Amino acid sequence: MNRLLIFVLVVTIFFSCSEKKKENKKVTETTDKEVIAKEDNSTADVKFPVYDFEGLEPMLHKKDDKTYIVNFWATWCRPCIEEMPYFERVNTEQKDNNVEVIFVSLDMPNMWKTRLEPYVENKGIQSEVVILDDPKQNDWIPKVSEEWGGGIPATLIYNKDKRNFYERGFTYEELNEELEKFKK
Amino acid sequence: MKKTKVLGWSALLLLFVAAFTMGFKVAKEHNLDDGYKVGDMATDFSLKNVDGSMVSLSDFDNAKGFLIIFTCNTCPYAQAYEDRIIALDAKYKSQGVPVIAIMPNNPSAKPGDSFAKMKERAAEKGFTFPYLLDEGQKVYPEYGATRTPHVFLLEKTASGNMVKYIGAIDDNYQDASQVEETFVENAVDAMLAGNEINPKTTKAIGCGIK
Numbered sequence: 001m002n003r004l005l006i007f008v009l010v011v012t013i014f015f016s017c018s019e020k021k022k023e024n025k026k027v028t029e030t031t032d033k034e035v036i037a038k039e040d041n042s043t044a045d046v047k048f049p050v051y052d053f054e055g056l057e058p059m060l061h062k063k064d065d066k067t068y069i070v071n072f073w074a075t076w077c078r079p080c081i082e083e084m085p086y087f088e089r090v091n092t093e094q095k096d097n098n099v100e101v102i103f104v105s106l107d108m109p110n111m112w113k114t115r116l117e118p119y120v121e122n123k124g125i126q127s128e129v130v131i132l133d134d135p136k137q138n139d140w141i142p143k144v145s146e147e148w149g150g151g152i153p154a155t156l157i158y159n160k161d162k163r164n165f166y167e168r169g170f171t172y173e174e175l176n177e178e179l180e181k182f183k184k
Numbered sequence: 185m186k187k188t189k190v191l192g193w194s195a196l197l198l199l200f201v202a203a204f205t206m207g208f209k210v211a212k213e214h215n216l217d218d219g220y221k222v223g224d225m226a227t228d229f230s231l232k233n234v235d236g237s238m239v240s241l242s243d244f245d246n247a248k249g250f251l252i253i254f255t256c257n258t259c260p261y262a263q264a265y266e267d268r269i270i271a272l273d274a275k276y277k278s279q280g281v282p283v284i285a286i287m288p289n290n291p292s293a294k295p296g297d298s299f300a301k302m303k304e305r306a307a308e309k310g311f312t313f314p315y316l317l318d319e320g321q322k323v324y325p326e327y328g329a330t331r332t333p334h335v336f337l338l339e340k341t342a343s344g345n346m347v348k349y350i351g352a353i354d355d356n357y358q359d360a361s362q363v364e365e366t367f368v369e370n371a372v373d374a375m376l377a378g379n380e381i382n383p384k385t386t387k388a389i390g391c392g393i394k
């Protein structure tokens with residue numbers, strides 16, 4: 001019961017925060033919009049590398065000594081945003097243990113400059129961020145994992161010996177627990 | 185004596201609440217895993233439409249099938265597909281396969297998907313099909329919808345509404361003009377012609393249902 005109460009409280013707090021933020025953002029967004037309309041074809045200067053699936057695929061099959069945590073997310077996906085700090089923390093804490101986090105953004109092209117870049121900057125995200133821009137989802141989703149139905153957040157953890165896919169969110173503890181299974 | 189009685193009752197109540205919440209959670213997960221597969225019979229429902237009426241599949245006497253589309257106001261993918269959903273209804277309603285859109289999100293978790301906002305959106309876009317609120321979120325777990333937009337094509341048969349196709353509308357959410365495979369149109373055409381549907385399921389990124 002207590003937990004439920006705390007949960008409700010946390011959700012309410014989160015809500016009121018995010019709503020407020022949205023209001024603030026709206027102002028900047030609308031002022032940005034005109035600029036963006038003009039710039040729409042210059043998404044090329046976006047700060048992060050943009051890949052189609054063929055371009056991204058090697059990042060899902062590296063054969064070095066590292067364990068990679070590849071997280072599929074988008075700025076419009078609330079549970080993705082919620083779990084990001086845990087991935088960031090693991091990335092920092094486990095750096096010396098040969099663990100690396102890669103954030104694969106599925107944001108739409110018109111969101112790259114307006115939402116993705118400001119988000120990553122404001123949050124001071126240290127892990128690598130790349131953009132996957134490939135509308136042929138029915139072709140590439142099964143190539144990431146046959147188990148994946150297409151929901152996000154979704155995370156692939158792999159090294160040269162082992163590979164697991166998770167179509168769900170993580171807490172910090174859960175992420176460490178899974179990561180443990182990849183250490184010899 | 186009285187004290188123990190009160191204590192006992194509260195303990196019982198607590199147990200009941202705990203059991204209920206746990207049971208509910210398990211049931212929900214269970215249902216999602218057990219969502220419809222192609223070939224299953226879909227149950228009917230009675231849900232409130234944006235025009236205030238209640239809509240059931242059994243209302244459509246002359247339908248040969250249904251395009252049940254779980255969609256919402258707020259998801260960028262759902263928005264990208266709105267015009268294409270309207271086009272599907274325009275093309276197939278006259279052929280006996282109308283679109284029935286269902287909004288599966290909990291409006292108190294997503295205020296942008298409230299019934300009032302649904303009405304607004306339907307009027308703004310000129311929806312030609314029912315846009316139903318899955319009040320209490322009972323229908324989407326039964327179907328096994330996991331994201332918006334998520335399409336279930338049903339065929340009306342003597343023994344019920346059979347699931348024929350589950351998945352995405354087409355293979356390019358970004359740009360309707362760049363679509364190479366119109367999954368849903370191919371499926372409906374094949375169904376109406378009595379041909380095998382291929383593919384019967386497709387995958388797409390979408391917004392999780394909240």
